[in-house]
Amino acid sequence: MNAPDFWWTRNGTWQAKLLSPLGALYGYMATRRFKYNPRYKARQPVICIGNFTAGGTGKTPFALALNALLKEAGHKPGFLLRGYGGSIKGPLLVEPSKYAAAEVGDEALLLARRGPTVISADRTAGAKLLEEQDISVIIMDDGFQNPSLHKDFSIVLLDAKTGIGNARCIPAGPLRMPFTKQLQRVGLLMVVGEGDASIDQQMAAQQAGINLMHAAIRPVSADALDGERVLAFAGIGRPEKLYASLREAGAEVIETMSFPDHHYFTKEDARLILREAEAQDLLPITTTKDYVRLDGREEQSIARLANVASVLEVEMKIADPDALIERLEPVLDVGRP
Incomplete structure (x- = not known):
């Protein structure tokens, strides 16, 4: 399911109020998981990329950007993630040419193109497998709320436009744990991005002595989309981000089709997208994460959609990359021989 709209309504709605007791229980149980120390500490330093809420804030693009920065600084990063959306529980070293998104998840395929990548529902077991690879630092994509593996440093992404929504825990709101406990x-x-919905959280972080930095997700080579009439489709945490990025790139978004996060497209989905695009002479376009769930599949309609669809590639632009590496150096030095 995609996040319901009432999660992002700051003034409490009746749905949020009705679900608040369940949200309080969820938050309490999530907090209790951190009562005990992590089961395992990896030999290499672990840098965790997380967020406060359910849904996308750009963790995977940020992990890719951090990977590039660390390589430039002389480090050898490897990726660790759950492999959400895939059938394999792991631990497994992902080979992009060998596995499909249905097996390892779309995010794992994207990351595995840039470096050693291990998926594992058990993060401790995954870290042990990744330790065997030629790496010097582990980038943990998501898992901020997972207590099993020790994190040497946690970078939390906060969407400037949405903040933490109505500040309630799942299912009453988007928080995975109470905000103060996570902080x-x-x-x-x-x-990430621009907006004033996260001002309160930024102030709370500064008062707690936590450093703030800024980044933004930007389209890559989007000039060709200027004036293009498109049908945008996406199965990500917040499909609206794709639609907004396309409009910023100058595309004319005529139709949109939103699917649940990590949605595995069916032949019926593909036929619907193709039919609507052809009927209105629109260019079907999607995200990189969605495209890897289409690419290489043999079903005729899905293969045809993969052939005609365009991809809006995005990248995370970190405002001060040198300052970020400088902030991480004490952590990274621990993992050096």
């Missing part, structure tokens, strides 16, 4: 474990708060 205690943040090493660095990375504010």
Whole structure:
């Protein structure tokens, strides 16, 4: 399911109020998981990329950007993630040419193109497998709320436009744990994009002595889309981000089709998208994460959609990359021989 709209309504709606007791229970149980120390500490330093809420804030694009920065600084990063959306529980070293998104998840395929990548529902087991690879630092994509593996440093992404929504826990709101409890474990708060919905959280972080940095998700080579009439489709945490990025790139978004996060497209989905695009002479376009769930599949309609669809590639632009590496150096030095 995609996040319901009432999660992002700051003034409490009746749905949020009705679900608040369940949200309080969820938050309490999530907090209790951190009562005990992590089961395992990896030999290499672990840098965790997380967020306060359910839904997308750009963790995977940020992990890719951090990977590039660390390589430039002489480090050898490897990726660790759950492999959400895939059938394999792991631990497994992902080979992009060998596995499909249905097996390892779309995010794992994207990351595996840039470096050693392990998926594992058990993060401790995954870290042990990744330790065997030629790496010097582990980038943990998501898992900020997972207590099993020790994190040497946690970078939490905060969407400037949405903040933490109505500040309630799942299912009453988007928070995975109460905000104040999560803030205690943040090493660095990375504010993504522009907007004023996250001002309160930024102030709370500064009062707690947590450094703030800024980043933004930007389209790559989007000039060709200027004036293009498109049908945008996406199965990500917040499909609206794709639609907004396309409009910023100058595209004319005529139709949109939103699917649940990590949606595995069916032949019926593909036929619907193709039919609507052809009927209105629109260019079907999607995200990189969605495209890897189409690419290489043999079903005729899906293969045809993969052939005609365009991809809006995006990248995370960190405002001060040198300052970020400088902030991480004490952590990274621990993992050096």
